[in-house]
Amino acid sequence: MTDEKTVKPNAPAQSGEVRREKKRKIxxxxxxxxxxxxxxxxxxFVVVPLFIMLYYAFTDLDxxxxxxxxxxxxxxxxIMAVMGKSFLVAxxxxxxxxxxxYPLALALSSTALNKKxxxxxxxxxxxxxxxxxxxxxMKIVLHILSVSNxxxxxxxxxxxxxxxxxxxxxxxxLSGMDKSLIEASxxxxxxxxxxLFKVKLPLSLPGIVSGVLMVFMPTVSTFAISDILGDxxxxxxxxxxxxWFRNSGGWHIGSAYSFILLALIAVTVVIANKLxxxxxxxxxxx
Amino acid sequence: MKxxxxxxxIWSxxxxxxxxxxxxxxxxxIYSFTDAKALGVWNGFSFELYxxxxxxxxxxxxxxxxxxxxxxxxxxxxxxxxxxxxxxxxMKRRKKSASEFVxxxxxxxxxxxxxxxxxxxxxxxxxxxxWAALIIAHTIITVPYVILSVTPKLSQINPNLYEAGxxxxxxxxxxMLKVxxxxxxxxxxxxxxxxxxxSLDDFIVSKFINxxxxxxxxxxxxxxxxxxxxxxxxxxxxxxxxxxxxxxxALNVVSAKRRKKAVV
Numbered sequence: 001m002t003d004e005k006t007v008k009p010n011a012p013a014q015s016g017e018v019r020r021e022k023k024r025k026i027x028x029x030x031x032x033x034x035x036x037x038x039x040x041x042x043x044x045f046v047v048v049p050l051f052i053m054l055y056y057a058f059t060d061l062d063x064x065x066x067x068x069x070x071x072x073x074x075x076x077x078x079i080m081a082v083m084g085k086s087f088l089v090a091x092x093x094x095x096x097x098x099x100x101x102y103p104l105a106l107a108l109s110s111t112a113l114n115k116k117x118x119x120x121x122x123x124x125x126x127x128x129x130x131x132x133x134x135x136x137x138m139k140i141v142l143h144i145l146s147v148s149n150x151x152x153x154x155x156x157x158x159x160x161x162x163x164x165x166x167x168x169x170x171x172x173x174l175s176g177m178d179k180s181l182i183e184a185s186x187x188x189x190x191x192x193x194x195x196l197f198k199v200k201l202p203l204s205l206p207g208i209v210s211g212v213l214m215v216f217m218p219t220v221s222t223f224a225i226s227d228i229l230g231d232x233x234x235x236x237x238x239x240x241x242x243x244w245f246r247n248s249g250g251w252h253i254g255s256a257y258s259f260i261l262l263a264l265i266a267v268t269v270v271i272a273n274k275l276x277x278x279x280x281x282x283x284x285x286x
Numbered sequence: 287m288k289x290x291x292x293x294x295x296i297w298s299x300x301x302x303x304x305x306x307x308x309x310x311x312x313x314x315x316i317y318s319f320t321d322a323k324a325l326g327v328w329n330g331f332s333f334e335l336y337x338x339x340x341x342x343x344x345x346x347x348x349x350x351x352x353x354x355x356x357x358x359x360x361x362x363x364x365x366x367x368x369x370x371x372x373x374x375x376x377m378k379r380r381k382k383s384a385s386e387f388v389x390x391x392x393x394x395x396x397x398x399x400x401x402x403x404x405x406x407x408x409x410x411x412x413x414x415x416x417w418a419a420l421i422i423a424h425t426i427i428t429v430p431y432v433i434l435s436v437t438p439k440l441s442q443i444n445p446n447l448y449e450a451g452x453x454x455x456x457x458x459x460x461x462m463l464k465v466x467x468x469x470x471x472x473x474x475x476x477x478x479x480x481x482x483x484x485s486l487d488d489f490i491v492s493k494f495i496n497x498x499x500x501x502x503x504x505x506x507x508x509x510x511x512x513x514x515x516x517x518x519x520x521x522x523x524x525x526x527x528x529x530x531x532x533x534x535x536a537l538n539v540v541s542a543k544r545r546k547k548a549v550v
Contacts, residue, residue: 031448034462035373035385038366038429042388045426049407050391053399056406100303107300112293121538122304126311129530130487132506133523137310139510140317144326160310221396224490227511238398245402245494255406258399269394 056255069256079240083260086237089151090220093158097166097215098208100159105170106200109177120171127164134161135228142229150230157229158219165214173207174200206276213272221261237261311527318520335521345505345522352486352501355417359424360481366425367432367481368474372466374433375440389430397490400427405494415497423495424485431484432477439473479537502526 060066073079107113108120126134138157147153181203185195223238241261244254318336322329339345374385392400408419443466451461467474489503496504509519
């Protein structure tokens with residue numbers, strides 16, 4: 001309450017300089033204080049749970065310190081193979097999404113389509129539909145086409161589910177690009193192919209990086225899509241973690257596995273940030 | 287001439303891609319009008335599945351739960367997120383990047399890791415799995431998206447207005463509510479819509495902490511993961527597809543009209 005009084009214009013006369021200084025300080029504190037409720041809740045509900053997970057990862061069932069939970073991962077070739085496969089599937093999904101989405105983003109941002117927003121919207125809209133529903137729709141199609149290979153089914157389903165997440169950042173990057181640079185490249189005699197590789201691709205790098213992240217990260221940790229489209233042979237790393245957490249005896253090993261996944265994600269994010277450092281992001285992500 | 291060929295090629299490519307994108311959805315909707323148990327079998331036209339859907343109390347209950355959960359958590363997330371966006375926007379560099387780091391954790395972390403961390407935390411602090419856990423978790427994971435939609439609006443408003451409110455005798459909270467918030471409403475609204483949708487959509491985090499409370503995605507996952515899914519799911523999925531797509535189209539038409547009006 002006293003704070004309030006000092007900032008009122010009719011507050012007792014003080015030396016102007018001092019008063020202004022004080023006023024700014026009070027206001028500075030007050031305004032940033034609005035972030036405190038969320039930040040405090042975040043610490044309680046986001047940071048503390050990670051430390052609890054850390055505790056589980058480094059203890060055994062009796063609560064004693066151990067490194068066995070991590071050793072468990074590195075001593076089992078079949079689990080490492082699951083991890084490897086998850087990465088390969090995620091990588092394959094990301095590459096296929098990119099190869100399909102980049103030409104489409106080029107087409108949608110080309111003058112031929114005159115940036116028809118409605119078309120872009122139609123491609124992006126499925127993003128808002130629950131991925132389980134889209135997976136189910138894909139399951140019916142795969143069934144009609146009698147695709148019997150479980151890995152093919154899972155990969156096709158993943159590409160179908162995550163395609164819009166690749167397209168949107170690519171489209172934002174390409175449509176926000178300075179057109180005069182492309183004209184300059186053409187005026188200087190570059191072929192369309194050369195313009196694509198020397199001008200458009202490098203300039204859309206931030207979009208590519210965020211598209212890759214938005215597809216790769218969820219695919220590497222998914223378990224539902226492989227549950228629905230695949231069988232027991234298509235276990236992904238997410239399925240392994242999910243299995244460990246189905247009964248409380250597995251929480252210690254499951255926590256260690258979660259940290260291994262977390263570490264991989266952190267490395268990916270750091271690499272992505274390095275790649276786009278100093279380049280301004282064109283357009284938002286969502 | 288050459289240009290026309292190019293345009294035609296681009297158009298056909300785009301249309302083929304659209305076709306691939308929407309055909310699975312169309313097929314699902316078509317097969318929702320037949321009551322065959324097996325996938326991809328046409329058993330004659332019938333509304334049987336829809337009749338089953340609207341009389342299924344489990345599905346209707348899950349739908350109600352989903353909507354209540356989304357409304358409550360999105361409201362909380364909008365309040366917390368708007369306040370946080372304002373606070374973080376005016377922070378100095380060091381504090382700002384620390385706060386942004388905290389807000390980024392749940393966005394960048396794998397959802398399954400967020401989910402299991404919540405599960406172990408709620409057990410440790412004795413919060414029962416179910417409604418309380420779901421509301422807390424959904425609020426926390428959607429706040430960062432509200433911050434993302436409010437922050438751009440903050441850079442458009444005059445920072446002196448808040449100070450003017452204080453000079454005219456308003457308390458910091460009063461000045462915030464009466465001067466700053468009204469200008470942030472468009473950003474808050476899109477933040478709310480995003481939080482609402484994300485909450486409706488989430489099942490990875492919910493799956494670990496729902497404690498028997500069934501939401502639509504949880505119901506879908508449980509039904510789909512079982513072999514030989516219930517054919518009623520086809521009707522449910524079709525209804526959800528059509529509902530989501532019509533809401534999106536309506537929102538876009540409204541905003542397009544508003545944009546046009548603004549130009550005129």
